[in-house]
Amino acid sequence: MTALPLASRTRRAALVSAMCAGLVAGGAGLTGCSSEDPDAGTNGVGKLPAAKIQTKSSAAAEGASAVRLSGTVVSKSHTYTLDMRVKGEGGTGSVTSKGQTFQLLRIGEQLYLKADSAFWTHENGKGGGGKSKRADETAAAKLDGKYVKVPQGDPAYQQLSGFTDKDVLLDGMLTLHGELAKGDRGKTGSTRTIKITGDEGAGGTLDVSLDGKPYPLRLERGGHAGTLKLTDWNKDFALEEPGKDEMVDYGKQLPTS
Numbered sequence: 001m002t003a004l005p006l007a008s009r010t011r012r013a014a015l016v017s018a019m020c021a022g023l024v025a026g027g028a029g030l031t032g033c034s035s036e037d038p039d040a041g042t043n044g045v046g047k048l049p050a051a052k053i054q055t056k057s058s059a060a061a062e063g064a065s066a067v068r069l070s071g072t073v074v075s076k077s078h079t080y081t082l083d084m085r086v087k088g089e090g091g092t093g094s095v096t097s098k099g100q101t102f103q104l105l106r107i108g109e110q111l112y113l114k115a116d117s118a119f120w121t122h123e124n125g126k127g128g129g130g131k132s133k134r135a136d137e138t139a140a141a142k143l144d145g146k147y148v149k150v151p152q153g154d155p156a157y158q159q160l161s162g163f164t165d166k167d168v169l170l171d172g173m174l175t176l177h178g179e180l181a182k183g184d185r186g187k188t189g190s191t192r193t194i195k196i197t198g199d200e201g202a203g204g205t206l207d208v209s210l211d212g213k214p215y216p217l218r219l220e221r222g223g224h225a226g227t228l229k230l231t232d233w234n235k236d237f238a239l240e241e242p243g244k245d246e247m248v249d250y251g252k253q254l255p256t257s
Helices: 006-025 050-063 117-124 130-143 155-164 166-173
Strands: 066-075 078-087 090-097 100-107 110-115 146-150 180-188 191-198 204-209 216-221 227-231 247-249
Touching: 050 166, 050 180, 050 191, 050 204, 050 216, 066 166, 078 155, 078 166, 090 155, 100 117, 100 155, 110 117, 110 155, 117 130, 130 146, 146 155, 155 166, 180 204, 191 216
Parallel strands: 146 247
Antiparallel strands: 066 078, 066 227, 078 090, 090 100, 100 110, 110 146, 180 191, 191 204, 204 216, 216 227
């Protein structure tokens, strides 16, 4: 076959390109005319099976120095609203449960809890009245806005410290249950993402970044157990121990009524 002259090949290529552009613009949407690669410029995880995407996302999360988690978590019929920043050395932020909001700060093994007087009255009150109620209110007023050091032997320590532990939070929350499948591409904010699901969404849904490292960015927990955003990956933050005038240390046990 005689090769076409260069000028003819150029004109033909231009004609085909123009036809494709016209068809797409006209709504025909012929895939044979499109050369756009949805994975162009991404980290490439969108090409992988769902299980490998989860593995790479978990590895990226584990290797990150810090992260911020915000949203809701439902556990044992209780709903917690979190806004926590965590890293290897500890964490800080707020937790809301049963209409009460408290601040948590952990530095190493030292855990501090700060809340207003209403929180402590709610915790300690048993529905009594008279002098007992007034005594509770007086004691709670002294704790208003103070950091209370949580003893490591107190039952509350294990529960509350989990909110400040990066590994505990991520290991417990990022697991999808059931058969994994790859979903649609989309965006979380301005970041391109790929969605993976467990058990067609009943076991959870995770949006994984296609830009940069494949960090998990948004999690819908299975069983309607809450929704979390994961942001500020690798952004460091300060952890400063409260001053003596800001702190109350009850020794081996938190105050009880």
